[in-house]
Amino acid sequence: MRLGRKKVKIVTERMILRPPVHGDFRAWSSLRTDSRDFLEKWEPRWTSDHLSRKSFANRVYWAQRSQRTGSAMPLFLIRREGGVLIGAITLDNIRRGPAQAGTLGYWIGAPFARQGYMREAIQGVVHHAFEKLDLSRVEAACLPENAASRGCLEKGGFKYEGVAQSYLQINGRWRNHVLYANLRPDRRGRTGIG
Numbered sequence: 001m002r003l004g005r006k007k008v009k010i011v012t013e014r015m016i017l018r019p020p021v022h023g024d025f026r027a028w029s030s031l032r033t034d035s036r037d038f039l040e041k042w043e044p045r046w047t048s049d050h051l052s053r054k055s056f057a058n059r060v061y062w063a064q065r066s067q068r069t070g071s072a073m074p075l076f077l078i079r080r081e082g083g084v085l086i087g088a089i090t091l092d093n094i095r096r097g098p099a100q101a102g103t104l105g106y107w108i109g110a111p112f113a114r115q116g117y118m119r120e121a122i123q124g125v126v127h128h129a130f131e132k133l134d135l136s137r138v139e140a141a142c143l144p145e146n147a148a149s150r151g152c153l154e155k156g157g158f159k160y161e162g163v164a165q166s167y168l169q170i171n172g173r174w175r176n177h178v179l180y181a182n183l184r185p186d187r188r189g190r191t192g193i194g
Contacts, residue, residue, distance in 0.1 A: 008075065012120045012121060012123070014080055015078060015086070015117065015120060015121060015124075017075040017077055018075060018076060019064070019076070020060050020074065022056075024085060025057075027085040029056065031085055031086070031087075031109040032109075033051060034110065034111070040171055041171055044168065044170060044171070045144060049157050072093070072102075073125070073128075074088065076079065079106070085109075086109055087118065088123045089118070089122065089144060091104055091133075099137070100135050101138070102129060102135055103139045103141075103169065104122065104126075105140075113140070122156040125138075130184045132169065136184045139179065139180065141168070142178060143170065143176075144177070150180075154180075158182045159183075160178060161179045161180060161181050163179070164176065
């Protein structure tokens with residue numbers, strides 16, 4: 001099943017997860033600016049125009065194109081109380097065929113960290129991936145020292161799978177990452193096909 005033209009909307013207990021739109025620019029740039037020190041150590045180095053309106057518009061166009069082609073599902077985390085943008089989560093690199101898998105990436109603004117929002121978002125996206133997108137596996141990776149992210153994944157049903165050497169450039173350096181995966185429970189072992 002492809003994502004198609006219908007816009008994705010996932011409702012959790014405290015949030016609405018939906019694709020970014022151009023009108024989110026001010027909230028996004030403000031949250032990213034205010035959370036810069038908190039986020040930079042966990043992310044690829046920000047470009048000089050990272051917080052520009054043009055850069056954000058390109059992100060929105062990418063999100064629309066990715067959803068249309070079924071290759072990714074970029075979502076903003078909007079707190080239901082007050083409609084505040086608190087972070088983002090993306091199910092990216094969606095692979096069909098025998099893999100039926102995708103890779104999670106996410107960030108949360110500093111004022112909203114360690115309040116269970118990201119765990120709630122991850123659980124909502126994984127449920128959607130298994131039930132609506134018919135995926136069998138959702139993967140994620142984080143820096144070994146990122147205890148908060150590791151705990152979030154583990155509490156969200158992800159299992160540790162190993163280490164990927166020099167997996168991503170983070171803050172200007174190639175860094176090892178620990179790998180996690182959440183497997184759809186009814187799709188383990190033999191398939192009876194082939």
